[in-house]
Amino acid sequence: MPEQGPEVADAQREHWRRTYAEHPGMYGEAPSAAAVHAAAVFCVAGxxxxxxxxxxxxxxxLYFAGCGFTVRATDFSPAGLGQLVAHAAELGLGSSVSVLVHDVRRPxxxxxxxxxxxxxxMLMCMALSTPEIRQLADEVRRVLRPGGTFVYTVRHTGDAHYGAGTAHGDDIFEHGGFAVHFFDRALVDALAEGWELREVHAFEEGDLPRRLWRITQTLPGGAAPDAGGE
Structure with missing residues (x-):
């Protein structure tokens, strides 16, 4: 199987930039189900x-900001973040949201x-190598306060697109122009080392449907939120 290299991630970065520019608001205005769940967990955690x-x-x-949180939003697409800033201003949420163009392969x-x-x-399961994913998880751990909560979602190896399309190695497969790193449970458990793993919740999203896990984990040092469930 071919080895995944930085050129794959660079190509995906350009692909996403072009996609956001050509399809403004491509995911609609309604928040993802994962965000609705996360907001409830974050509220309980204070x-x-x-x-x-x-x-x-x-x-x-924007959903988080509407719930009363101060939000820092990062993405490597200036086009996407530009749409976010404009919409936040329209909704009167501009003071609650700040944005930063950032490549998560860097600190x-x-x-x-x-x-x-x-x-x-679904950021963690983009065209990132396993070492890059581990590094990103370490960065999340670094910037969180003690007792802080991390909620993330990933497509997993039970997804219908796992093994389909172009193989780039390291469980990364490209289908329809989008490359995905499909997670197995061992990777989820490895990323939770040193955390309290509160929940690994399986769910589906979209028309395929995509099969995902929603992971909730907390750092030691604070009251652990109830991950709930669906």
Whole structure:
């Protein structure tokens, strides 16, 4: 099987930039089910601010802001984040949302222990190598305050597209122009080492449907939220 290299991630970065530019608001205005769940978990945990990784055009970031959180939204697409800023202004949420163009293959430009909660919907399962995913999880751990909560979703190896399309190695398969790193349970457990793993919830999304896991984990040092369930 071919080895996945940085050129795959670079090509995907350009693909997503072009996609957001050509299809404004491509995911609609309604928040994802994962974001609705995460907001409830963050509220129970007493979080005041949320860092969203891979915010895209901002449907979930705007939902968090509407729930009363201060939101820092990152994405590597300036086009997507531009749409987010414009929509936040229209909704009167501009003061609650800040954006940052950022490639998650690089360290997060935030101080240690500076955020209460982190959310990432299908960002962790983009065209990132396993070492890059582990590095990103370490960065999330670094910027979270003690007791902080991390909620993320990933497509997993039970998904219908796993093994389909172009194989790039490291469980990354490209189908329809989008490359996905499909997670197995061993990777989820590895990323939870040193955390309290509160929940691994299986759900489906979209027309295929895509099969995902929603993972909730907390850092030691604070009251653990109830992950709930669906």
């Amino acid at each position: 979080a005041g601010d949320v860092l969203e990784l891979g915010a895209g055009h901002g449907r979930d970031a 997060l430009p935030l101080p240690d222990g500076s955020v209460d909660a982190v959310f990432a919907h």
